[in-house]
Amino acid sequence: MRSGPWILLKLVVGVIYVFILGPILITAAVAFNESNRSYFPPRGFSLKWWGEAFAPQWVQPLMFSLELAALTAVVATAIGVPLAFAFQRYEFPGKTLVRTITLGPLILPTLVTGIALLQFLTVIGLGRWLGYWALLIGHVIICLPFSVRTIAISLQAMPGSVENAAAGLGAGPLAVLRYVTFPIIVPGIFAGMAFAFIHSFTDINMSLFIAKPGQRPVTVAIMSFLDFGFAPTLAALSILSLAIPLVLVALLGRFVGIGNFLYQEQGRG
Amino acid sequence: MIAAVQSRPIVPFLLVLLPAAFLLFFFVIPTAFLLSASFIESDGVIMTGVWTTQNYADLLSRPLYRQAILRTFLIGIAVGVIVIVLSYPLAYFLVRTTSPWRGFLIALSLSPLLASVIVRTYGWWVILNREGAVNTALLSIGIIDQPLTLLPSSMAITIGLSHALLPYGVLTIMASLNGLNPNIERAAMSLGAGRIRTFLTVTLPLTWPGIVGGFLLAFAIAISAYATPAILGGPGTQVMATLIRNFMVQALDWALGSAMGAILLVSSIALLLITSALGGRRVG
Amino acid sequence: MTRTFLHPSRRRFLQGAAAASASFASPLVISARAAETLVVNAYGGEFQEIFLKTTVAPFEKKFGVKITYDDAGSASEDYAKIRATRGAPGFDVAAELTPPEIILGAKEKLLEPITEKEVPNLKHVWKKSREVIPNTGIVHTYQYTALIWNKKQIDKPGSWADYWMPGQKYGDKIKNRVMAFEPGNLLSIYALIMAAKLKGGGVDKMDPAWDVLKAQKPWLGATVMASAAAAPYFENEQIWIAPYWSARAAYYEAQKYPIGVTIPKEGTIGLGNCAGVPVGASNKKLAFEFLNWRLDKDVQREFHLAYFSSPGRGDITDWPQSFKDVQITTEQQMNAIEFPDSEVIANRRRDWTRRWQEVMA
Numbered sequence: 001m002r003s004g005p006w007i008l009l010k011l012v013v014g015v016i017y018v019f020i021l022g023p024i025l026i027t028a029a030v031a032f033n034e035s036n037r038s039y040f041p042p043r044g045f046s047l048k049w050w051g052e053a054f055a056p057q058w059v060q061p062l063m064f065s066l067e068l069a070a071l072t073a074v075v076a077t078a079i080g081v082p083l084a085f086a087f088q089r090y091e092f093p094g095k096t097l098v099r100t101i102t103l104g105p106l107i108l109p110t111l112v113t114g115i116a117l118l119q120f121l122t123v124i125g126l127g128r129w130l131g132y133w134a135l136l137i138g139h140v141i142i143c144l145p146f147s148v149r150t151i152a153i154s155l156q157a158m159p160g161s162v163e164n165a166a167a168g169l170g171a172g173p174l175a176v177l178r179y180v181t182f183p184i185i186v187p188g189i190f191a192g193m194a195f196a197f198i199h200s201f202t203d204i205n206m207s208l209f210i211a212k213p214g215q216r217p218v219t220v221a222i223m224s225f226l227d228f229g230f231a232p233t234l235a236a237l238s239i240l241s242l243a244i245p246l247v248l249v250a251l252l253g254r255f256v257g258i259g260n261f262l263y264q265e266q267g268r269g
Numbered sequence: 270m271i272a273a274v275q276s277r278p279i280v281p282f283l284l285v286l287l288p289a290a291f292l293l294f295f296f297v298i299p300t301a302f303l304l305s306a307s308f309i310e311s312d313g314v315i316m317t318g319v320w321t322t323q324n325y326a327d328l329l330s331r332p333l334y335r336q337a338i339l340r341t342f343l344i345g346i347a348v349g350v351i352v353i354v355l356s357y358p359l360a361y362f363l364v365r366t367t368s369p370w371r372g373f374l375i376a377l378s379l380s381p382l383l384a385s386v387i388v389r390t391y392g393w394w395v396i397l398n399r400e401g402a403v404n405t406a407l408l409s410i411g412i413i414d415q416p417l418t419l420l421p422s423s424m425a426i427t428i429g430l431s432h433a434l435l436p437y438g439v440l441t442i443m444a445s446l447n448g449l450n451p452n453i454e455r456a457a458m459s460l461g462a463g464r465i466r467t468f469l470t471v472t473l474p475l476t477w478p479g480i481v482g483g484f485l486l487a488f489a490i491a492i493s494a495y496a497t498p499a500i501l502g503g504p505g506t507q508v509m510a511t512l513i514r515n516f517m518v519q520a521l522d523w524a525l526g527s528a529m530g531a532i533l534l535v536s537s538i539a540l541l542l543i544t545s546a547l548g549g550r551r552v553g
Numbered sequence: 554m555t556r557t558f559l560h561p562s563r564r565r566f567l568q569g570a571a572a573a574s575a576s577f578a579s580p581l582v583i584s585a586r587a588a589e590t591l592v593v594n595a596y597g598g599e600f601q602e603i604f605l606k607t608t609v610a611p612f613e614k615k616f617g618v619k620i621t622y623d624d625a626g627s628a629s630e631d632y633a634k635i636r637a638t639r640g641a642p643g644f645d646v647a648a649e650l651t652p653p654e655i656i657l658g659a660k661e662k663l664l665e666p667i668t669e670k671e672v673p674n675l676k677h678v679w680k681k682s683r684e685v686i687p688n689t690g691i692v693h694t695y696q697y698t699a700l701i702w703n704k705k706q707i708d709k710p711g712s713w714a715d716y717w718m719p720g721q722k723y724g725d726k727i728k729n730r731v732m733a734f735e736p737g738n739l740l741s742i743y744a745l746i747m748a749a750k751l752k753g754g755g756v757d758k759m760d761p762a763w764d765v766l767k768a769q770k771p772w773l774g775a776t777v778m779a780s781a782a783a784a785p786y787f788e789n790e791q792i793w794i795a796p797y798w799s800a801r802a803a804y805y806e807a808q809k810y811p812i813g814v815t816i817p818k819e820g821t822i823g824l825g826n827c828a829g830v831p832v833g834a835s836n837k838k839l840a841f842e843f844l845n846w847r848l849d850k851d852v853q854r855e856f857h858l859a860y861f862s863s864p865g866r867g868d869i870t871d872w873p874q875s876f877k878d879v880q881i882t883t884e885q886q887m888n889a890i891e892f893p894d895s896e897v898i899a900n901r902r903r904d905w906t907r908r909w910q911e912v913m914a
Contacts, residue, residue: 005464013362016355017377020435023392024384030391079291082284090281098285100538101292104300106486107537109493109510112530113300115517118637120299131643141296144288149486153444202385205495209518209634212643213592213623219385224597224624226387226781238388246376246383313903315660333911504735504776504913518633519737519778520906521657 024242031236049232053240061221065201066244068217072139072200073147073193079140080147080192087148088155106145114138114206131212138206143196150195154188194248201241303523304531311524324528334512338532341492341508342540344427349488351431353480356438361472363439364446382436386496393429393501394420421503429497434490438483445479446472485541492537509533588619591839594631594644597624598781599804600860604648607855612846618839627779628654629737635663641833645840648828648847651739652895653902655690655827664689664829671841674848677866679884685825685892693847694826694856695863695881696799697890698743701812703793706730713747713817716794717765719772723794729774732786732795733913736906737778743822744796745905746893750819756893759905766912776913787812798824803861803879814879823881823890826862 034044052058086092087099105113117138166180167173204219211220218241222234310319328334363375381389396402397419404416419425449472457467495510502508507515509529516526595604601624609620623644626634632654634642640663647654647664658664666688669675675691682692700710707723710716719727734741745762752761774792777783780801786792788810802814828847830840846852853864854871863881872882881887 003464009358009362012358016359016435019355019432020378020381023389023396023432024380026392026395027384027388079288083288086281086284090284092281092285096542098289098292100542101289101297103489103538103541104534105296106489107493107541108300108530108534109495109513111495111514111517112303112527113296115633115637116299116303117295118634119639120295120302122638122641123302137295141292144292153441153482156448198383202383204386205514208625209630209637211625213594213621213625216625220625222385222387234387235391238385242380242384242388246380312900314657314899331907331911333907333914336914504910507910507914515735515737515906518630519627519735520903521629521632521636521653522903523636525903 024239027235028239031232031239033232049236050240052233053236058218058221058237061216061218062241062244064215065217065219065241068136068139069197069200071136072143073197075136075140076143076147076196077151077189077193080144080151080196081189083144083148084151084155084192088152102145102148105142110138110142110203110206111209113142114209117141118210132215135207135210135212135215138210139200139203142203142206143199146195146199147192150192151185151188154185154191197248300534304527304534306523307525307528307531309524311522313520313522313525316524324524325532328525328528328532333507334529337507337509337512338536340423340506341510341533342536344423344430344498344508345488345492347427348430348434348491349484351427352434352438352487353442353483355431356435356483357442357480359435360439360442360446364443378439379436381433386433386500389433390429390497390500393425393432397425397428397501421501421506423502423506425501426498426506426508429501430491430494431487433494433497434487437486437490441483441486442476442479445476445482448479449475481545485545488544489537489541492533588617589836589839590619590621591646591836591843592621592623592644593646593648593843594623594626594642595648596781600649603856603859607859608847608852611852612843615846616839616842627737632657635831636661639663639833640831641835642831644831645834645836646828646830646843648843650690650827650829652686652825652827653739653899655686655829656895656899658829659687659689663832665832665834665837667691667830667841667844672845672848674845674866677850677868678848679865679867679887681887681892682825682865685895686827690827690829691844691848691865692825692827693844693853693865694800694860695823695865695887695890696826697816697821697823697863697881698740698747698796699799699802699814699821700817701787701795701797701802701806701814703730703787703790703811704813705811706790706793709813709815710794711818713744713751713819715817716744716796717748717751717769719769719794727793728772730791730793731769731772731774732783732792733769733773733776734780734783734796735776735778736902736909738780739824740780740796740798741909742898742902742905743824743893745909746822747817747819756897759901759908763908763912766909770913784810799879800860800862807861820889820891823892825865825892 029042031049032045032047033042033049034046083098083102087095117134121134162184163176163180166176171179201217202219203217204223207217207220208223211217216224218237222237222241225231225234306316307324308320308322309316310321310323311317359378363371363378366374368374394401398404399416399418399420401419403419404413407413408416453475454467454471457471458464462470492508493510494508495514498506498508499511499514502511509532513526513529513533516522516529520526593609595601601622605622609622612618613620628647628650631642631644631647631650635647635658650658655664659666665671667675667690668688672691678692679695685692700713700716702708702710707727710722715722716731719731734744736742736745745759745766746756748765749755749759749762752765754761775783775786777786780798783792783795783797784801784805787795787805790811797814799814802812806812806814828844830837830844834840848866850866850869853866854869856862857864857880858872858876861880867884867887869882872880876882881890
């Protein structure tokens, strides 16, 4: 595709990538500072802060974040799939209301959702016994809109005609679901899980409020460490926190075909 | 586009039942409970238990708060527009390119999403502050002779948020482009339309739902964002999320905080519903 | 999927790191069933290091218990948590609160009332302590609002006017070198009270302060919320003058930051750092024990020497002279420090915050 417009497009895209990567690379550069100060451009060169990022005080919250995010992703998807189906394939009374409610956690600052949840659980007597679960439930709530949306989009992209064709060829409704619908939307489901995972992994404001000591996501640990100043260790850790979900997404792309969801070959139709 | 696999009305009800119950119990009721505090009289410290609309009157009558509300929505709209303007070319490229690096490039375009707010805002702070890259460049070219104070400002907030939310636009528009039947474009071109004309008259209109969807998503997240406006903005550039946080966990004034939260929720939902109706696409 | 999602060599690294960490008995790790546990919430940063060393670790040793340290949140954020959970926020001791939170705790009945029965060492605290807060907390530390300045760049400020009207003394070079704090931080409130006083007002008459603030606005270089957030600005010399808590200021000065600490000639306002026990704490007996320990004579001495703050009890006499020179160690000095009516501040804070935001917008 050597045409003029395509080359122009590549140029524009290049500039956009500079915009995207600029701030991130700057922070990464800060992590190479020799001394324990965050100079930019970095002074000296050292890899020690990257090593610091693997210290136990960071590994523990990192592991906690990963586990919490994974659990959130699974639960949010489990709840999101039936919702997405209902939104995309059916009309029913109250549909707009339910759709709007699903959007709510996106619009309200997560701090407010967190305070509301904590207060409510306390009032109905469940506060003391739901430490970790309050955090999980809170994360699921704020990640749900993403799951639902992504799965709904994948359903939308799949024309109902395929399902109709299968039914027309004699497949019963359950068979259609199992052999036609699900295989096609599985990449969409995994995309939804990836979104939910990322949103949970990077959440700060709700976690800051709800998390208990000893059960802290890495984002909260980073915020606490900021009390000591913005050290290169934080820069290194933040970049590593970026790398882990990135690796996850890339691997999902290779093995589950989430990429198919994103850059499907135009062979259909 | 709706293919009913079943036509029994009980099915959607069953599908929605458990998720809706979950949302109701853990989101709707708790939030309603908290926001109901907005109708209770308070002297800023203690709530008296008397019902009143004074809190709303307080917020809406003062220019300080009205400006913050306006600023929030203007930034939201600006971010939405910037996101779709930047993400469309990127999405188009990523969908149409045959480069073997495509997967890597897609993952790379998601990096602002994955980077923590510290990474993003610190990076922007370095670029936009008085001794940062932008000022240095502008000074050396000679466009200005004094460094500009780009931070804190609404503009800095808008840039920071657009950067953070770009991936959402990219993914939404990519999904929309993927749904396109390529034969339509081929048909148009075989009838004589050039690439650009095809794009403007065929591709763009057909992916309009994706554009609206991307705009709405970026807008919705931008208006509730706290960290970026807090760090790249200042006391003079409050948005609703920063005011809400100030009220809830600094001033401990939950009456005003929940009133502001209610205003945010109600006006955003109204705006979103209107926009998606105009955009011809259902919300969500 | 049988592939792990971490690259093999990194995974091995993490496993090694985890194994290594398990071999250290860290006080920050929740220990198992063996010892009684107490969750203490306070500040992070350099405070944490000093606090752990002088107060927390000796307590653990003496009483054979394990303390889980919660460094999240400012005083008001902690109270928001206490309020949301109706007094069961997950920590047993809110070790760093300020008078406004203690007052709220009394009004909303979310903090335990504390008397000499629960905390015997209360009989040794300054008489002032009883006036500064209601009985739902203890005052364990005193500080005052000092002015800090960059010794290398400007002369020592003598008056609060040198901060509020900096152009008068320092001229144009001080532009963008002045720091303000948001009213969520008591530093801001106290500095504003001093501004009102400069113009003949005070806590009860704050109107003049807003004009002073407005005039100061063009000179401001940075506005922050948390006290800790200000430190980098002093260190990299971006800010040359600011109000600051005496303890932290002295600590940074000792760390060789290029700053000096002083009390302007008009005097200053004192802060009582408080602690309380939420009504829903799971281990109240031990919590009260911890507060009592905080007021222990030796613990007080060790902590305040390290943190450069003034003691909560008046009966410690063996301070080094250099300490006595700048801290509050006698009844006389204590009486000379002004403590504004925290009730008044609590009641007016909403209005003052709004006025501040309006001026700064």
